[in-house]
Amino acid sequence: MKILSIVGARPQFIKCAALSCAVRKEHNEILVHTGQHYDSEMSDIFFKELQIPEPDYNLGIGSGSHGEQTGKMLIEIEKTLLYEKPNLVIVYGDTNSTLAGALAASKLHIKVAHVEAGLRSFDRNMPEEINRILTDHASDLLFCPTETAVLNLKKEGITTGMYNVGDIMLDTLEYNIRIAEKKTTILDDLCLNSNEYMVATVHRVSNTDKIENLCSIVNAFCDAGETIVFPVHPRTEKYLKQYELWNKLSTKVKVVPPLGYLEMLKLMMHARKILTDSGGVQKEAYMLGVPCITLRENTEWVETIEDGWNVLVGADYGKIMHSIESFEGSKSVGKIFGDGNTAEKIFEILKSVEVD
Numbered sequence: 001m002k003i004l005s006i007v008g009a010r011p012q013f014i015k016c017a018a019l020s021c022a023v024r025k026e027h028n029e030i031l032v033h034t035g036q037h038y039d040s041e042m043s044d045i046f047f048k049e050l051q052i053p054e055p056d057y058n059l060g061i062g063s064g065s066h067g068e069q070t071g072k073m074l075i076e077i078e079k080t081l082l083y084e085k086p087n088l089v090i091v092y093g094d095t096n097s098t099l100a101g102a103l104a105a106s107k108l109h110i111k112v113a114h115v116e117a118g119l120r121s122f123d124r125n126m127p128e129e130i131n132r133i134l135t136d137h138a139s140d141l142l143f144c145p146t147e148t149a150v151l152n153l154k155k156e157g158i159t160t161g162m163y164n165v166g167d168i169m170l171d172t173l174e175y176n177i178r179i180a181e182k183k184t185t186i187l188d189d190l191c192l193n194s195n196e197y198m199v200a201t202v203h204r205v206s207n208t209d210k211i212e213n214l215c216s217i218v219n220a221f222c223d224a225g226e227t228i229v230f231p232v233h234p235r236t237e238k239y240l241k242q243y244e245l246w247n248k249l250s251t252k253v254k255v256v257p258p259l260g261y262l263e264m265l266k267l268m269m270h271a272r273k274i275l276t277d278s279g280g281v282q283k284e285a286y287m288l289g290v291p292c293i294t295l296r297e298n299t300e301w302v303e304t305i306e307d308g309w310n311v312l313v314g315a316d317y318g319k320i321m322h323s324i325e326s327f328e329g330s331k332s333v334g335k336i337f338g339d340g341n342t343a344e345k346i347f348e349i350l351k352s353v354e355v356d
């Protein structure tokens with residue numbers, strides 16, 4: 001088959017690293033980068049570290065409002081699809097790049113495979129929730145990471161094409177864990193001792209775009225009396241500076257630029273706790289057996305909560321402080337995300353796809 005895979009944002013590079021490698025064993029893969037993320041520490045570093053093939057196309061879309069960004073992607077992806085005429089398009093996750101890819105392909109009657117299908121937060125204020133729902137309903141193959149995701153699709157009336165294949169991020173994590181341990185010096189670089197610090201990431205619209213929420217999170221991090229390392233997403237840096245919170249945060253918290261995957265993995269592996277609003281980081285905390293304090297009111301990764309490794313605190317100062325002090329996580333890590341062989345499972349399923 002000729003398969004065209006579409007990526008554009010940081011978590012998608014990490015997801016495609018494992019699948020690209022498997023797909024290329026038997027198929028011709030064309031890799032398209034929409035250019036949604038473009039800073040070298042948000043994009044290039046992942047291609048280098050994870051040995052992802054150089055994209056065949058970089059559409060250079062960049063930042064913008066949702067309509068502008070998604071619209072420009074649709075136009076450019078459609079041109080690429082008309083030129084390349086793939087048998088199948090693969091999209092990942094829940095970003096604007098995901099939705100634009102699924103929409104452009106389905107309108108041209110090209111089969112769409114969605115990796116990380118069926119996730120729901122049931123919060124339509126999240127741009128990601130709209131992207132997930134629309135992408136799933138435009139897709140032919142729905143590669144779900146969990147059984148909950150399969151059930152979510154069934155409840156929406158989707159009856160065919162879904163497979164619980166486990167979570168592709170576990171493949172990438174397992175492949176890289178020893179490499180990260182061996183190759184990176186981030187703990188020494190930041191003068192950290194294993195298990196004596198916490199890691200934080202924040203980038204969700206609900207936290208960055210509301211001054212009271214970002215203020216509350218910054219105040220909790222500053223007052224916690226803990227060593228907190230905070231790799232700052234560019235969206236968050238913009239708002240921290242706009243709300244004049246940057247200087248306060250930097251005096252109490254180890255603020256660092258966005259990290260490469262290997263440094264981030266090493267940092268998380270040795271952390272005592274993780275504070276985050278990221279989807280990917282919540283999962284990785286679970287996979288690594290590190291207690292996760294989630295700075296959101298809801299999560300798509302409900303199994304991490306049910307298993308006792310994750311707690312929802314929103315942007316509530318009191319709840320964040322309480323969890324930093326007392327949330328300890330569970331005893332053992334289960335297999336909710338599968339066995340780390342998701343890429344192989346998807347590869348096998350792709351063998352049965354009938355092409356025109």
Ligand code: UD1
Nearest residue numbers: 009010036037038039042063064094095096127128234235
């Ligand atoms: C996007 C996804 C989100 C995902 C996140 C992963 C959507 C709607 N959101 O959010 O689901 O969790 O990526 O990180 O698709 N910027 C830079 N340099 C970059 C990229 C972004 O400075 O390389 C800044 C720009 O000011 C931009 C802002 O970050 O306006 C937001 O970027 P955008 O890609 O629109 O959304 P994210 O918040 O990154």
Ligand code: UDP
Nearest residue numbers: 010011014231258259260261264278279280
């Ligand atoms: N990540 C990274 N460097 C960072 C922050 C996150 O490599 O400074 C990785 C993280 O380990 C995970 C992925 O990026 O694999 C998550 O992406 P992000 O939080 O941007 O998006 P989300 O998963 O919320 O969509």
